[in-house]
Amino acid sequence: MxxxxxxxxxxxxxxxxxxxxxxxxxxxxxxxxxxxxxxxxxxxxxxxxxxxxxxxxxxxxxxxxxxxxxxxxxxxxxxxxxxxxxxxxxxxxxxxxxxxxxxxxxxxxxxxxxxxxxxxxxxxxxxxxxxxxxxxxxxxxxxxxxxxxxxxxxxxVFAVLCILLVIAWCLWWWCREKQRMKRDATDPLVIVAIDLGSSFSGYAYQYTRDNQKEPTKNILLPSWPEKNVNVSKKSISCLLLNPDGSLNSFGFEAVNVNSKMLRDQKKGKFKNETFPSYSSPDCFLFQNYKAILCEKDFEGKTMIRDETGRKELPISTILQESIRYFFVKALENLLEERNIKQEDVYWVLTVPAIWNDSEKQIMEEAAEMAGLPQNSFTLVSAEDAALLFTKEQDLFCKIRDGKEVFVPIDPMKMPTFMVMDLGGGAAKTAVHRGKTVPKKIVMINEACGGSRIDEAFLQILKDVLEDKFDECKRNHPDEILETQEDLERKKKIICDKTPYISIRIPQCIIDIEGYKYKFENSEKYPGLKVVRGKIHIPNVMIRDLYSKVIDEIKRTIYSLVKEDPISVIILVGGFSESNLVFESLKGYYKDIQILRPHESGLSILKGAVMYGFQHLQISEMHSRYCCYSV
Incomplete structure (x- = not known):
């Protein structure tokens, strides 16, 4: 200097x-x-x-x-x-x-x-x-x-030499940065996977050193506190955008912010310093938009209506801001945890297997607009990611030396098997056939999603409370969502022997005069009880809530197995964690092995992280041993 x-x-x-x-x-x-x-x-x-x-x-x-x-x-x-x-x-x-x-x-x-x-x-x-x-x-x-x-x-002469020296230094720096970016893309310090689900979304990550020691271990996921309760390792898929389409918040925070704005608007106290000329209804709230993308083909300009049904934005903007939220959150976490910079990260984004190339391109463009560098991420189908994680789990029971031992599955030894992603919005089913080059047959059935249980439960509240429930849902969506989160936890532990489940009643319903009498004297839903601020739903009614969804899952499986026999069905996704669903399918299909990995609801995210490391290894081998000519 x-x-x-x-x-x-x-x-x-x-x-x-x-x-x-x-x-x-x-x-x-x-x-x-x-x-x-x-x-x-x-x-x-x-x-x-x-x-x-x-x-x-x-x-x-x-x-x-x-x-x-x-x-x-x-x-x-x-x-x-x-x-x-x-x-x-x-x-x-x-x-x-x-x-x-x-x-x-x-x-x-x-x-x-x-x-x-x-x-x-x-x-x-x-x-x-x-x-x-x-x-x-x-x-x-x-x-x-x-x-x-x-x-x-x-x-x-001296000035010319200085200019040449500066140019030479700039060329050296550019070549060094280009080489470093190329090296970082193939040898990152950490891989981060982002999964945008219909009901729940999240991210997982693994450091390269941990992967080299044990690929399936030390895949980390942050906890998402919602009302001071860690519901799961994922956050609810709820996106709140500002009036100009920029990111406001995501997850339960988005619901809380939106609810507060609505209440302040109603009381005449709403104030937004960033957008002073707008009111709270001018913001956009999107839920379950990923399920819509699995039901029909779409383009980047396809418009999606928000929860009000009166406003809409292009799907590219919604995907972009959703990715941006997890992109920023992950970088903040990694920077605080191990001082990891953006250039040290390689990203993996999950997409439904049914998406075509143009729809995947929309996802790639949304990721780039969200801030992910072009050569620093890849896409993987959710079903492939889940299978990659599942085949490393000890799921098969074998008899060795007279003892039962569990060993990992080998997809190459199974002529035909099925991976069923039971998510919140729908069941995405992929059938793998063939030993050497398996072909996939993908089917989606939105009637099999776990959100159908939520809808049936909310319908009980609506039938009992009538217009009062609509008013409660409109004015206090955060309280209704808290009740749904309570139901989400109970859905995982319900089984045939469960006498009843108790769900916390939101405060807005407790404030309704005579709410307890309406529940306990309902002709359409006999057996409901209200005990200390919770509603008790009897086993008979629980099975009725699940029966339609389980029957749809069975019909989906039947439509795929009637042509060729299937030896194994692997259940993944959040709804697969329901013991009632798992036990019902195991009891119904005697000749088919029904397998469910540990933490099946996180198998897609963890498998996506593993895919990221495999993808980079393959890319590095190609760049090292293959030559290309233009």
């Missing part, structure tokens, strides 16, 4: 930029007096300065700083002048002179001074009497002009 500063000062000196730092003073023009000689020592200088008496002249010099006595060359270098003027620094081994046109002491560019130092104060010019020799000054000017031409040539 010191070298660069020194070079810059030298160039400024040579190309005469020093004159930009003069001290103009109009009062100096009134003090100019031609003399035959100047002081040559401090004593004579002090005597002349006292006689000139610059500080007490009857002129207005108040606007001039350092108004002091000088004896220097005239502007045309033909005589000597005494003048009262602000002192300046003379730079570059040259003499000083007074310029009437500039109204200031300045350096004499072409008058070299062998006695002068590289820098001195203009008031000390008396120390360099060689500058006062006018006859020799003319010769030195001629020589100085000749020398200046050489200097200009030297400066030009």
């Amino acid at each position: 010191f070298i660069y500063i020194s070079i810059t000062i030298w160039i400024f000196n040579q190309i005469m930029f020093v004159d930009s730092f003069i001290e103009r003073c109009n009062a100096s023009l009134l003090t100019v007096k031609h003399v035959s000689e100047c002081p040559t020592d401090l004593t004579s200088y002090e005597r002349a300065a006292k006689q000139m008496n610059c500080q007490n002249l009857a002129i207005d010099f108040t606007k001039c700083k350092r108004f002091q006595y000088h004896c220097v060359l005239s502007e045309d270098l033909t005589s000597l002048v005494e003048v009262c003027a602000p002192s300046i620094g003379i730079v570059g081994n040259v003499c000083a002179k007074f310029s009437k046109s500039l109204r200031s002491i300045i350096r004499t560019h072409y008058l070299n001074c062998t006695q002068c130092p590289w820098w001195y104060n203009s008031t000390t010019a008396y120390n360099y009497p060689v500058c006062y020799d006018i006859n020799s000054s003319q010769n030195r000017i001629t020589n100085g002009l000749q020398g200046s031409v050489k200097k200009i040539v030297n400066v030009a």
Whole structure:
């Protein structure tokens, strides 16, 4: 840095930029007096300065700083002048002179001074009497002009060399960064997978060092606190966008923010400093939008209506802001955890297996718009990710030495098997056939999603409370969602022997007059009980809630197995964690092995992380051993 500063000062000196730092003073023009000689020592200088008496002249010099006595060359270098003027620094081994046109002491560019130092104060010019020799000054000017031409040539050559040096440094830096980005893309410090689900979404990550030790272990997922309760390792798929389409919040936070805005709007207290001219209904709230994308083909400009049904935005914007939320959250977490930067991360995004290439391209474009660099991410189908994770789990029971042991499955040894992703919005089923190059047959049935249980439960509340429930849902959606989250937890532990389940009643329903009587005396739903702020739903009614969904799952399986026998069905997805669903399918299909990995609801996310490492390994092998020609 010191070298660069020194070079810059030298160039400024040579190309005469020093004159930009003069001290103009109009009062100096009134003090100019031609003399035959100047002081040559401090004593004579002090005597002349006292006689000139610059500080007490009857002129207005108040606007001039350092108004002091000088004896220097005239502007045309033909005589000597005494003048009262602000002192300046003379730079570059040259003499000083007074310029009437500039109204200031300045350096004499072409008058070299062998006695002068590289820098001195203009008031000390008396120390360099060689500058006062006018006859020799003319010769030195001629020589100085000749020398200046050489200097200009030297400066030009030096400037060209500097420019070439800068260009060379920029090329080196660009090549280094390009190589580093290429290296980071194939050897990141961490892989992060993002799964946008119909009901729940989240991200998982694994550090490269942990993967090298044990690929299926130490795949980490953050906990999502919702009302101070860690519901799961995923957050609810709820996106709140500002009136301009930018990200506001996601998950339970989005529901809370939206509910507060609606209540403040109703009370006349709503205020948004970022968008002062908008009201709360101008924001966009989207839920279960991923399920819509599995039901029909779509384009980037396909419009999706929000929860109000009156506003809509393109699906590309919704995907973009959803990805952005997890992108930012993951980077914040990694930075805090191990000081991981964006360039150290490789990303994997899950997509439904039924999506075509153009729909996958929309997802890729949304990811890039969200901030993911083009070469730093890849896509994987949710079913393939789940299978990748599942085949590493000890699910098959074998008899070895008279003992039961569980071993990982080997898809290559199974002629036909099925991976069924039971999510919140729908059941996505992929049938794998063949040993060497398996072909997939994909089917989606939205009637099999876990959200159907939620809808049936909410229908009970609506049938019992009628219009009061709609009012409660409209004014307090966060409280209704809390009740659904309570149901979500209970859905995983319900089984045939469960006598009843107890679901917390939202406060907005408790505030309804006679709500307890309405539940306990319902003709359509006999057996409901209200105990200490919770509604007890009997086993018979529970099975009725599940029966339609389980029957749809069975019909989906039957439609795929009627042509070719299937030996194994692997259940993944959040709804597969329901014990009632798992037990019902195991009891119904005696000749088919029904397998469910541990934490089956997270198998897609964890499998996507594993896919990221495998994908990079394959890419690195191709780049190392394959050649391409254009």
